[in-house]
Amino acid sequence: MPVTIPSALPARRILEGENVFVMTEGRAGHQDIRPLRIAIVNLMPTKMATETQLLRLLGNTPLQLEITLIRMASHDPRNTAQAHLDAFYTTFEEARGDKFDGLIITGAPIETLPFEAVDYWPELCEIMDWATDHVYSTLYVCWGAQAGLFHHYGIEKYPLAHKMFGVFAHRVLDPRNRVLSGFDEVFPAPHSRHTEIRASDVEATDGLQLLAVSDEAGVYLAASTDGRHLYVTGHPEYERDTLKAEYDRDIGRGLDIAVPRHYYPGDDPTQPPMVSWRSHAFLLYANWLNYCVYQGTPYDLAAISSHTAPPSDED
Template identity: 85%
Template sequence: MPVTIPSALPARRILEGENVFVMTQGRAGHQDIRPLHIAIVNLMPTKMATETQLLRLLGNTPLQLEITLIRMASHDPRNTAQAHMDAFYITFDEARERKFDGLIVTGAPIETLPFEAVDYWPELCTVLDWSRDHVFSTMHVCWGAQAGLYHHYGIEKFPLAEKMFGVFPHRVLDPRNRVLSGFDEIFPAPHSRHTETRAADIEATEGLELLAVSEEAGVYLAASTDGRQLYVTGHPEYERDTLKLEYDRDISRGLDATVPRHYYPGDDPSQPPMVTWRSHAYLLYANWLNYCVYQGTPYDLGAIGPQITPTADED
């Protein structure tokens, strides 16, 4: 079944060219189906690229999805045209009275800043609080995962001596967890970050379960025990050349950039990179939509109730 998006969204042409099933809002309105309502808080600077990456993964399930793109009113994006933001995004204030089956909070290239130094941090905290009783299940990605773990549980992030950059093997810790249904025992996923969340902190936190880790990259996947919050510290949505473009950008700026590990054949950046993580990326999003969202969310969106996950300042 398709993912429903505005007919003029640039991602539509790209996805249709890849045979991803997308449907315009006009056509979807004639179908007698209750779609899942999924909101995306897109914090990435390259918003159009991130839209395409996420919609590609969301569109690979039997479920019909209606997508709402949300922006931070307290931050003006510098890398996306204002006309695009005005045409396809709404502010959180415009969304706060609505309820959603699912929410995705993306990463952002600001993880070296203290959370409180981010200009939209107060607004994002309001969104995270709002999500606990207006969203059935939330997926937090990369910096969004660090932000969610810090806000909801008080779990800190720590600087790394060297950027975690590349595609790393990960080990499944709980194969019985539905989010990992169908996963291989060892699976690859991309990372690109300067900070880390420590496994011991997650394991010591009531209400959280550590689901997948890497010997090299550390924590990859954690979830609340009720499945209503999922934390992904990597970037499963990345395309073939995303890490390459980031590496090439840093080299062009004269930075002492590290070659992304396990990404190029033989770790040789003169070779074209190989995609090894795509199937598990699709599976992660499909499992989240099916088991964490669709199987539990009420038919009447208004019946979505508060999550019981404790916040950092609760006993």
């Protein structure tokens, strides 16, 4: 089944060109099923690119999804046309009265700032608190994961001596966890960040479980024990050339940036990068949608609350 998006959204043409199954709102309205309602709080400056990356992963499941794009009213984005925001995005105030099966909070290239110094931090905290009673399961990505772990559990982020930049091997710690169903014991995923979350802090926190780590990149995947919060510190949604574009941009600015590790063949930036993480990226999103959202969310969204219990294996 497809992901349902507005007919005019630029991502639609890109995804259809890749043979990704998307459906217009008009066609979806004729199907006699309840689609999963997924909201995306898009904090990335390259909003259109991020839309395409996330919708590509969300569209590769047997579930029909209805997507709502949310932007920060307290922040004025400089890299996305206002016409695009007006046409395809809603503010949190406009979405506040709705309930959603799932929520994705993206990363943002601001991890060196203290959380409280981010201009939209109060609004984002309000969204994360609102989601407790209005969203069944939330997926936090990169800086979004750091923000969620800090807000919900007080887990700090720490600066790195050098940017964590490249594609790294990760070890599955709990192969029985449904989020990791079908994963290889070791799998690759991209990272691009200047700060880190420490495994010892996650392991010492009640209500959290560490699911996957990297010997080089550290924590990759953590989850609340009830499955309603999933934290991904990397960027599984990245495309083939995303890390390359970041590297080329920084080199063009004269910054002292290392070649992204394990990304180019032989770590040679004159060679075209190879994609090694795509299958696990699709699997991660499919598992989140199936096991964390679809299997537990109530049919009547009005029933979602902080006390909504996930299904047990005996259900």
